[in-house]
Amino acid sequence: MIPADTLEAARPEVAPQGVRRSRVSVTLVVGSVLAGLIALLAVVSLFWLPYPADDTSGGRLAGPGGGHLLGTDKLGRDLFTQVMTGSRIAVEAGLGAVLIAATLGIVLGVLAAFAQGWLDDTLSAFLDILIAFPTLLLAMLIVAARSATLGSAVLAIGLAQSAVVARLARILVKRVLTQDYITAARISGTSWPRIVLGHVLPNIWPTLVVNLALQFGLAVLAEAGLSYLGLGAPPPNASWGRMLQEAQATFTTAPAGALAPGILLVLLVVGVNLVADGLRDTLDPATGRRRS
Amino acid sequence: MTFLDVRGLTVRTAEGRVLVDDLSFTVSGGERLGLIGESGSGKSLTTLALLGLLPSGMTATGSVELAGTQIVGATERALTSVRGRDAAVVFQEPLTALDPLMRVGRQIAEPLARRRGLRGAALRDAVGDMLAQVRLPEPERVSRAFPHEISGGQRQRVALAMALACDPGLLIADEPTTALDVSVQAEMLDLLDTLVRERGMAVIFVSHDLAVVARVTDRALVMKDGRAVETGTVHDLVRSPRAEYTKSLVAGARRLEAALDLRSPR
Numbered sequence: 299m300i301p302a303d304t305l306e307a308a309r310p311e312v313a314p315q316g317v318r319r320s321r322v323s324v325t326l327v328v329g330s331v332l333a334g335l336i337a338l339l340a341v342v343s344l345f346w347l348p349y350p351a352d353d354t355s356g357g358r359l360a361g362p363g364g365g366h367l368l369g370t371d372k373l374g375r376d377l378f379t380q381v382m383t384g385s386r387i388a389v390e391a392g393l394g395a396v397l398i399a400a401t402l403g404i405v406l407g408v409l410a411a412f413a414q415g416w417l418d419d420t421l422s423a424f425l426d427i428l429i430a431f432p433t434l435l436l437a438m439l440i441v442a443a444r445s446a447t448l449g450s451a452v453l454a455i456g457l458a459q460s461a462v463v464a465r466l467a468r469i470l471v472k473r474v475l476t477q478d479y480i481t482a483a484r485i486s487g488t489s490w491p492r493i494v495l496g497h498v499l500p501n502i503w504p505t506l507v508v509n510l511a512l513q514f515g516l517a518v519l520a521e522a523g524l525s526y527l528g529l530g531a532p533p534p535n536a537s538w539g540r541m542l543q544e545a546q547a548t549f550t551t552a553p554a555g556a557l558a559p560g561i562l563l564v565l566l567v568v569g570v571n572l573v574a575d576g577l578r579d580t581l582d583p584a585t586g587r588r589r590s
Numbered sequence: 591m592t593f594l595d596v597r598g599l600t601v602r603t604a605e606g607r608v609l610v611d612d613l614s615f616t617v618s619g620g621e622r623l624g625l626i627g628e629s630g631s632g633k634s635l636t637t638l639a640l641l642g643l644l645p646s647g648m649t650a651t652g653s654v655e656l657a658g659t660q661i662v663g664a665t666e667r668a669l670t671s672v673r674g675r676d677a678a679v680v681f682q683e684p685l686t687a688l689d690p691l692m693r694v695g696r697q698i699a700e701p702l703a704r705r706r707g708l709r710g711a712a713l714r715d716a717v718g719d720m721l722a723q724v725r726l727p728e729p730e731r732v733s734r735a736f737p738h739e740i741s742g743g744q745r746q747r748v749a750l751a752m753a754l755a756c757d758p759g760l761l762i763a764d765e766p767t768t769a770l771d772v773s774v775q776a777e778m779l780d781l782l783d784t785l786v787r788e789r790g791m792a793v794i795f796v797s798h799d800l801a802v803v804a805r806v807t808d809r810a811l812v813m814k815d816g817r818a819v820e821t822g823t824v825h826d827l828v829r830s831p832r833a834e835y836t837k838s839l840v841a842g843a844r845r846l847e848a849a850l851d852l853r854s855p856r
């Protein structure tokens with residue numbers, strides 16, 4: 299938010315403790331590395347895969363080694379290939395859901411914050427119902443209306459999360475609106491849309507970004523859950539959730555089929571949660587800018 | 591000439607609780623009026639009502655006529671043209687009066703751009719000019735700084751510059767020195783006094799501190815629990831307070847002064 303050059307150019311005479319610590323938090327680094335590794339797998343999978351997705355030449359349930367880094371599944375497909383495709387699907391699901399949640403959630407949240415009287419009550423009740431509504435049921439409805447694709451799953455997750463984001467945005471906007479600088483901007487003749495874009499959104503952004511990072515992790519988990527139930531991307535796209543489901547029966551004899559997607563799923567979610575934590579430390583105005 | 595005419599101003603919450611009760615006063619062009627009262631006496635709400643800026647849910651009734659415009663019940667569009675041009679506010683807490691994430695220069699530029707339609711180099715010059723007028727050292731540096739990078743006194747000067755940017759006929763100062771250190775407080779009062787005198791601006795000075803009000807204004811209105819308790823020249827209020835509350839205010843201020851004299855006999 300605050301470019302380093304300002305801090306250099308304008309050394310404060312007072313309140314050095316108000317200056318943001320430039321030390322990068324450890325959690326942010328570790329989280330970025332973990333999430334970055336998975337993202338790298340996902341990007342590489344777009345251009346190169348060890349085997350074609352439908353290649354079944356490997357022999358059933360082969361162990362790791364012998365041309366198959368992680369072995370093969372019960373149909374003889376290369377596990378590492380599937381894991382790579384799965385990482386792409388996971389990242390896509392996370393990004394897509396967060397994009398939907400952020401766009402819809404922020405718009406709804408800002409509108410709800412400005413709403414008065416019965417409209418405010420109605421919007422709040424609507425958001426509460428949407429939050430209480432099971433994502434699974436929502437996903438089933440959307441799949442029934444459209445078809446079982448990754449898009450349907452992402453849409454369901456994004457819609458469910460947009461309510462959470464909207465409720466947070468509403469509270470944050472309401473809090474900012476009571477600040478004197480908003481009143482000062484109104485006295486200056488700044489119009490409401492400009493106040494929202496110029497003053498409100500920048501001030502709620504740090505908190506929102508942290509929450510959106512957390513939502514990314516939740517979306518990845520939700521997508522795995524939906525795929526496990528057959529509500530995600532259809533075969534031959536190997537989603538981690540479906541890999542887990544397919545490997546369930548043979549877990550005792552060939553654990554790699556379940557362990558590989560399971561571990562990557564944990565790494566990605568832990569990674570983005572650490573990133574969220576690290577962002578909170580560096581971005582949040584409450585810690586970055588103490589009273590002087 | 592009456593610049594501000596307030597008659598029977600009453601502010602209620604959404605639940606109907608009365609926060610400001612039937613308040614009436616006038617301010618002529620160039621006149622200085624003090625609003626004295628303890629916290630919760632409704633003085634800050636009164637100043638917000640003068641510009642139609644009450645928090646959502648609160649309603650004002652009665653009449654507020656500012657430079658010929660009726661404020662109570664006016665549309666947002668009508669209010670926008672009055673705010674800043676006819677009256678502007680300096681707030682109590684310099685930390686929250688400035689957007690923490692916007693450079694100081696841009697915040698001062700906002701009213702200048704909206705009200706005077708300045709752009710580009712002219713705008714930049716005007717911002718520098720405003721900063722110089724409130725006696726800020728190194729206006730260049732301050733203009734590029736974020737609010738947390740300058741001191742509380744400097745922030746309050748910036749807020750004052752923003753309020754003065756459009757040369758309003760009335761300056762509403764809502765406890766502008768309360769959050770400041772005592773030494774900075776005196777400087778700020780002197781600055782305010784000079785700037786307002788130069789421009790012949792009317793002032794409503796809100797404070798809980800009788801001594802501070804006595805320093806700046808000629809006339810004062812004492813408020814308690816949303817009602818006007820007493821009004822008159824500062825001289826009369828201090829000399830011969832009639833209401834009980836005013837008496838206790840004066841006695842309190844005198845006790846503090848006496849303590850100073852006692853510790854350092856002249």
